[in-house]
Amino acid sequence: MSKRSTFLRVSVATLGMAFATTAAALDPLDFVAGWPIEVPAGAEVFDVPLTAEVYAAAESIRQVAILDANGEPQPFFRRVPATPSAPTERRVVLEASPLYVGGAAAVPSVGVTTGPGGTSVTVVPGSASSPAIAGFVLDARAVDAAPVALELDWRELPQPFLLDVAVEQSTDLTGWSNVGRASVAALAIGGAEVRHARVPVRASSGGYYRITPRGSVADWHLLRATLVISVGQEPAASPSIRVAPLAVGVASDDPSVDTLYFDAGGALPVQSLALVFAANDGWVRADVAASRSMEGPWIPVAYRELFYSLSFEGRELASEPMKLGRQEARYWRVVPDAPLRGQRLELEISFQQELLRVASRGGAPYQLVAGTLADGAGPDETLASVWSALDPPAVDVPLASLGPRRELGGAGALVAPRVFPWRTAALWTVLVLGVLVVGTMAVRLAKEMRKPSS
Numbered sequence: 001m002s003k004r005s006t007f008l009r010v011s012v013a014t015l016g017m018a019f020a021t022t023a024a025a026l027d028p029l030d031f032v033a034g035w036p037i038e039v040p041a042g043a044e045v046f047d048v049p050l051t052a053e054v055y056a057a058a059e060s061i062r063q064v065a066i067l068d069a070n071g072e073p074q075p076f077f078r079r080v081p082a083t084p085s086a087p088t089e090r091r092v093v094l095e096a097s098p099l100y101v102g103g104a105a106a107v108p109s110v111g112v113t114t115g116p117g118g119t120s121v122t123v124v125p126g127s128a129s130s131p132a133i134a135g136f137v138l139d140a141r142a143v144d145a146a147p148v149a150l151e152l153d154w155r156e157l158p159q160p161f162l163l164d165v166a167v168e169q170s171t172d173l174t175g176w177s178n179v180g181r182a183s184v185a186a187l188a189i190g191g192a193e194v195r196h197a198r199v200p201v202r203a204s205s206g207g208y209y210r211i212t213p214r215g216s217v218a219d220w221h222l223l224r225a226t227l228v229i230s231v232g233q234e235p236a237a238s239p240s241i242r243v244a245p246l247a248v249g250v251a252s253d254d255p256s257v258d259t260l261y262f263d264a265g266g267a268l269p270v271q272s273l274a275l276v277f278a279a280n281d282g283w284v285r286a287d288v289a290a291s292r293s294m295e296g297p298w299i300p301v302a303y304r305e306l307f308y309s310l311s312f313e314g315r316e317l318a319s320e321p322m323k324l325g326r327q328e329a330r331y332w333r334v335v336p337d338a339p340l341r342g343q344r345l346e347l348e349i350s351f352q353q354e355l356l357r358v359a360s361r362g363g364a365p366y367q368l369v370a371g372t373l374a375d376g377a378g379p380d381e382t383l384a385s386v387w388s389a390l391d392p393p394a395v396d397v398p399l400a401s402l403g404p405r406r407e408l409g410g411a412g413a414l415v416a417p418r419v420f421p422w423r424t425a426a427l428w429t430v431l432v433l434g435v436l437v438v439g440t441m442a443v444r445l446a447k448e449m450r451k452p453s454s
Contacts, residue, residue, distance in 0.1 A: 025071040032371025036403035055266030058370035062378035068362025077384035100131035135212035272321035278344035283308035290329035
């Protein structure tokens with residue numbers, strides 16, 4: 001057994017002895033819902049993912065518990081992984097050289113001129129007809145890494161456009177292989193110009209790139225392209241949910257503008273938001289605010305943010321999700337700056353994947369239960385303190401999985417029972433009896449004083 005494994009076992013055993021006499025069993029019916037946990041065989045410590053269903057059942061992490069087969073709560077703490085940063089990108093800018101062709105050339109000749117500014121590639125047609133630009137070439141022979149995308153920069157045009165481009169790669173300017181294809185566009189949306197210039201590619205390092213427009217956009221001219229080289233690791237995709245508007249109200253400052261409210265079901269640790277348009281067609285500028293309650297207070301998170309989604313001839317263009325970092329909220333308010341005119345919208349919410357780290361000291365099967373007013377639920381600070389002393393890379397903790405949701409006590413688990421106030425009633429009874437006794441004694445004393453003396 002390794003030293004690291006021994007250290008982990010000793011830590012878990014110590015925790016088990018510490019909690020053995022203090023943890024009382026909990027009734028699962030005191031919780032709103034539960035989920036069976038599939039724990040890897042032999043795991044003494046395991047992680048449990050928090051899902052949107054768990055957040056919806058519990059108002060906070062203090063209403064969550066991990067129970068063993070006997071209903072005894074297991075010590076756990078919440079792990080909030082560091083927000084994964086975008087992979088580090090290395091960027092190389094290359095000037096574009098036009099690729100000219102003529103009208104009736106029989107056998108064109110290719111000329112290559114290399115200079116300090118890069119490589120110029122010219123195809124001279126065999127006829128005397130006026131040459132036309134058929135594409136653009138980039139000299140990437142000095143680039144020692146394979147790019148994941150090309151970001152194009154073209155000459156400004158007076159009108160919006162949408163254009164398909166194909167990207168090919170060659171080592172000798174003769175044999176070309178397709179490495180990417182995408183739509184690029186300059187659009188006028190909501191009074192602003194929006195550019196889509198990124199073309200994902202699957203290419204090798206070095207060689208030449210040929211960018212060929214697949215369409216007719218007058219005077220489209222590529223100036224340069226940026227090779228985007230990914231250095232870091234792509235972060236895992238965040239879990240997300242999509243919700244329809246909860247209610248439609250009226251903005252206080254403009255009665256003609258619709259206000260949309262969305263309920264995420266629970267206070268999710270939201271990382272990004274996106275508005276989804278019906279049939280992928282529409283746009284809106286809107287203010288966005290978040291709150292833990294429909295009554296507020298509302299925290300503004302965006303002002304006049306542009307959301308759009310366009311579908312044209314099989315090509316789809318959409319705005320990037322709005323990044324929030326981390327915003328814990330259940331309710332979201334979207335106030336457009338103009339009437340929606342019947343547009344149907346949904347809110348797509350991406351949230352950070354959080355985990356519960358559990359130290360098992362009971363017997364399987366285990367279950368995660370959420371939503372309760374009972375004492376004994378919630379994270380354990382002692383386990384968090386002990387674990388913080390460990391070197392994180394020193395221990396490999398397996399990931400457990402949650403089974404389907406089971407209804408336990410339902411919504412009634414969050415309703416405080418009405419307990420008859422026996423102590424208060426007893427006190428008032430004693431006081432009333434005391435008043436009656438004093439009153440009786442006063443009446444007797446008054447009668448005796450009225451009797452004539454003999």
